[in-house]
Amino acid sequence: MTNPMPAPEVEHSDPLDDTREKDESMPREASSIELKGLRKQFGKDTVALDGVDLTIDAGEFFTLLGPSGCGKTTLLRILAGLEEPDAGKLLIGGKDVTDIPPHRRSVNTVFQSYALFPHLSVRDNLAFGLRMRGESSAERERKVAQVADFIQLGSLVERRVDQLSGGQRQRIALARALVCEPNVLLLDEPLSALDAGLRGQLQVELQRIQKRLGMTFVFVTHDQDEAMVMSDRIAVLDSGIIQQVGTPSEVYEHPVNAFVARFMGHDNLFAIQRSADNWVDTELGRLQLDPAQQRSEQQGWLLIRPETLELGGEVPAGYNRLEGTVKERLYRGSRIEYRLEVNGVTLMAVASNVGQRLHAVGDRVTVSFCPEDLVRVAA
Amino acid sequence: MRKRTLQRGLTTFWWATIFFLYLPLVVVMLFSFNASNSAANFTGFSLRWYTRLLGNEQIISAFWNSLVLASVSSVVALAIGSLIGYGMYRHRHRKLGWLIVLIYLPIVLPDIVFGISEMAFFVSIHRYTGLFQPGLGTMIIAHVTFQIPFVALIVYSRLVGLDATLFEAAKDLYATPFKRAVHFLMPTLKPALISAFFLSFTLSIDDFVISFFTAGPESATLPIYIWGAIKKGVSPEINAIATLMIGAVAIAAVFSLMFNRQGRH
Numbered sequence: 001m002t003n004p005m006p007a008p009e010v011e012h013s014d015p016l017d018d019t020r021e022k023d024e025s026m027p028r029e030a031s032s033i034e035l036k037g038l039r040k041q042f043g044k045d046t047v048a049l050d051g052v053d054l055t056i057d058a059g060e061f062f063t064l065l066g067p068s069g070c071g072k073t074t075l076l077r078i079l080a081g082l083e084e085p086d087a088g089k090l091l092i093g094g095k096d097v098t099d100i101p102p103h104r105r106s107v108n109t110v111f112q113s114y115a116l117f118p119h120l121s122v123r124d125n126l127a128f129g130l131r132m133r134g135e136s137s138a139e140r141e142r143k144v145a146q147v148a149d150f151i152q153l154g155s156l157v158e159r160r161v162d163q164l165s166g167g168q169r170q171r172i173a174l175a176r177a178l179v180c181e182p183n184v185l186l187l188d189e190p191l192s193a194l195d196a197g198l199r200g201q202l203q204v205e206l207q208r209i210q211k212r213l214g215m216t217f218v219f220v221t222h223d224q225d226e227a228m229v230m231s232d233r234i235a236v237l238d239s240g241i242i243q244q245v246g247t248p249s250e251v252y253e254h255p256v257n258a259f260v261a262r263f264m265g266h267d268n269l270f271a272i273q274r275s276a277d278n279w280v281d282t283e284l285g286r287l288q289l290d291p292a293q294q295r296s297e298q299q300g301w302l303l304i305r306p307e308t309l310e311l312g313g314e315v316p317a318g319y320n321r322l323e324g325t326v327k328e329r330l331y332r333g334s335r336i337e338y339r340l341e342v343n344g345v346t347l348m349a350v351a352s353n354v355g356q357r358l359h360a361v362g363d364r365v366t367v368s369f370c371p372e373d374l375v376r377v378a379a
Numbered sequence: 380m381r382k383r384t385l386q387r388g389l390t391t392f393w394w395a396t397i398f399f400l401y402l403p404l405v406v407v408m409l410f411s412f413n414a415s416n417s418a419a420n421f422t423g424f425s426l427r428w429y430t431r432l433l434g435n436e437q438i439i440s441a442f443w444n445s446l447v448l449a450s451v452s453s454v455v456a457l458a459i460g461s462l463i464g465y466g467m468y469r470h471r472h473r474k475l476g477w478l479i480v481l482i483y484l485p486i487v488l489p490d491i492v493f494g495i496s497e498m499a500f501f502v503s504i505h506r507y508t509g510l511f512q513p514g515l516g517t518m519i520i521a522h523v524t525f526q527i528p529f530v531a532l533i534v535y536s537r538l539v540g541l542d543a544t545l546f547e548a549a550k551d552l553y554a555t556p557f558k559r560a561v562h563f564l565m566p567t568l569k570p571a572l573i574s575a576f577f578l579s580f581t582l583s584i585d586d587f588v589i590s591f592f593t594a595g596p597e598s599a600t601l602p603i604y605i606w607g608a609i610k611k612g613v614s615p616e617i618n619a620i621a622t623l624m625i626g627a628v629a630i631a632a633v634f635s636l637m638f639n640r641q642g643r644h
Contacts, residue, residue, distance in 0.1 A: 082547050102550040115548035119566045129552035132562065180552065 030059040030216045031093030031106075031183035033079065038088035040074050040240075048074040049085070050240035056218060056233075058093075061210045063219045063227040066237035067263065072220045075237070076186050079218060080109045093183055103132070108177035109186040112193070114169045116161045122172055123148075123157040129180040147179040167198045174206070178213070185210075187219045191226065203229050224264050228252060236260045257378045258301050267348045268304040269377065275299075280376070283345045287320045290372040301377040308373035309349040311338065311359060315368040322347070322367040326359045340367065404625060411618035418613055428619040438620065441604040448515060448590070448600060449583035452522035456579050459523065460530025461572060465564075467531060468538040483532075485525050494592035497521045501593060514595035521593040522586065526579040533578065533639070537571035570638040577635035581628050 033056040040049040048071045056062045064072040077083035078090060081102030090098045097105055108129065116125050123144060130140045148154040151171045156164065164172065170190060177185055187206070191199045207230045210217045221227050227234050228248040235245045236259075244256045255261035261269055270282035278291040282302050315321045324347060328339035336358060338349045349367065359365050414423035432438050467479065485493060497520075501511040511517050549563040587602035594603060601624060605617055 080547075080551055082550065102547075103553045103555055107551075109548070109551045111544045111548060113542050113544050115542060115544040117545060117548070117563065117567075119569075128549075128554075128562075132549075132553040132555075132558050176552070 029093075029106075029181075029183050030214055032056060032058040033184060033216065033218070034089075034091040034094075035075075036089040036091070038075070038078060038085045038090065040071075040078065040083065040085050047240050049078075052088070052240070052242055054235060054242060054245065056216065058216055059214045061207065061217045061219065061230060061232045063221060063231040063234045064237060065221060065224060065227040065234050065263070067222055070237040071240040072222075072237050073188060074240075076109075076188055076218060076220045079184065080107055080186050081105050082109075106183040107186060108180050108182040108184075109188060110170075110173050110177050110190045112189045114173040114190075116164075116169060116173060116176070118161050120161070121157070122153075122159050122161065122164070125161065125172060126157070126176050126179055128176065133180070143179050147175045150178070151175045166194055167202070170194060170202065174209075178209075178215075182215070184216045184218060187217060189221055190219075192221070192223075199226070206230060224252075236263060238263075253305070254375055255303065255377055261301070261303050261377050266303055266305065268306060269301045270304070270345070272300055272302050272376070275376075278371075280374075284322060284342055284347065287374060288318070288371040289374055289376075292372075300379045303375040303377050304347070304369065305373060305375075306337070306348040306350040308369050309347075309351075310368045311349055311351055311365045312357075313366075313368075315366060316370075319368045319370055320374075324365055324367055326361050326363045326365060329359065329361055338365075340365065342367065407618050408622045408625065410615055411622040413615050413618075416615050418615075428615040431616055432619055432623075435616070437599075437604060438601075438616075441599050441601045444515065444598050445584055445600040445602075448518050448522060448598075449580045452519045452526060452583050453576050453579035455519070456523045456526035456530050457572060457576050460527040460575065460579075461534045461568070463527065464531040464534025465538065467535045471539070482528050484528075486528050486532075490525075490586070490588035493525060494521070494589040497524070497589065498592040512595065513593060513598075515598045517593045517595070518590055518598060518600075521589050522583045525586075525589060526582055529578055529582065530575040533571050533575040534568060537568060541567065574635045574637075574639035577631045577638070581631045581635065584624065584628055584631070 033054075035052050035054040038049050038052040039047075041047050050071075052071075052075060064075055066072045074083060078085050079092075081097070081100060085098065088098075089096055092105070092107065116122075117128065120128065126144045126147060127140045130143060135143075144157070145154070148157050151174065153168060153171055153175070156168060156172070161169070161172075170193075173190065174187075190206075191202055194202065203226055206217075206219075219227075219230060228251075231248055233245060233247055234251050236243045236251060236255075238259050244251055244260045246254075251260065252264050255264055255266070258269055270284055272280050272282060274281040275289075278289050279286055280289060280302055287302070310319075322342045324340035324342035326338055327341050327346070330337040330339075332353075334353055336351050336353055338351070338359060340347045340349055347367070409421060410418060411428055412424050412426070413421050414425035414427070463482065467482070497517075498513075501513060501517045501520075505511045505513070511520075545563070545567075546559070549559045554562060585602070587606060590600050591603055591606070594600070599607070601620060605620060608614070608617055
């Protein structure tokens, strides 16, 4: 097997600096994943996965996103082989692995609890997979040194696991999986136990590592911001069903239904009462739509993204225009969030903090927005 | 003010407990070094009772019986008990609560009931089959029976205290079932197993009641010998045996605690 990690000799700059070119010394054995009609039920009436069809491309950073109990962790566990599906097929790299036990799959997992072996040193933890696979001790030593260097924790290899901080454990858990050069790497909410600052830093780091290694990453999270920052594509799950698969911008800007919209953090959803090609009636009143992005659903919801709203100022021709009152103002530093009341309905608006006059609570404001920014969402 | 009185009361209680717990042991140990055979006056330091022990064939034989009984029963109990403990862990989500109670039962059952039942059992089997002649063999079986629950519980509680995803991590990292046992389960359980062994050993050395009912004429252990000898009065020789036993059990107990703690980092 070729070496997945850059050789130490070429490691003269920040190994996590992705301005360098993708390392060609690594195996391009990243595998695609195909799920066909996967079903999984726990007990009599808990359906964890209800017929999942999904294709994940080789070398993709793919995120399974959803609330707890949506089936995302079950799906990941089926990929790892730790759970058997009741029905359906799982193909990794084109091969049917549905019945292959976990220890014979070229898939490794970074567990939420890290699952580092407490009876082993960091070095022996890192070497565990290689050792179980029967690689020689010289080979193990070389690869462990390389991966420890790669994640910049070479100084920790002699430590005991209980002497590591949370962030260090997280990286060791990642390294323990990476060193095995799997075709697919699975990550089960690996950052959820870390504090916000470290989490942000590791999000960037993970994404860089994935891009440099070109490995297929399947990442599970319930945090939509994390999913958007890191992923090439996202699958949003709810009640064991994939609601939508798309790039972060597709899922955020064009959610297919109200669940996805709410889960992506959208508050401004208004039931459509009546509609035509170029307008809809909602509680806010009649709003102009862009006829070009007409969708088949006549009923459903209208999504107004708070950052597309313009408060005060001139209303350009063709824009929608509403009058509202500021009910609440949240100062967030880089942006200001307003809770407005328009025709007795709450409308959220976000303005960048770029020096314009802040609106005070109680102010009457004109709200304007472009018809093209309105999105119809299925119920 | 009242708080201080309470604290003083508790301190007194603590020292009283320690006093009644350990003073008798200290007395026994002290008088085992007594020069005269008086149980009331300490007349001077001497090792004569210890040297006399070595010349007493009955004591030497009882010592060997105790040692063989404790070692063999502990090893057997360790093997069976740890398998039961692992089984309890693996099937902990099943509704088998009553089965667990069955395993706990020997712990709470009075020794005398346990001893008499074992005796009746062995005697009746012996009558019909000729097997289970009372002796070291029956004693080992009886001891294994009461040691198993302790071993099973120590192993079970160690396993329950582990992060369950460690088992999955081992699978995920290419370990076959056999390699998981060798490279993950055994090293992880090692402190618990050592601790369970020493606890079993201590329980066996300590036991009188169950040994008494299951022993044969040739298989007297130290406690049985002491019980027989004491009918003729407490001799300083008994004090010497007791002192040696206190030492042995204390060492085993310390080992047991030490390894159990080591496993709980």
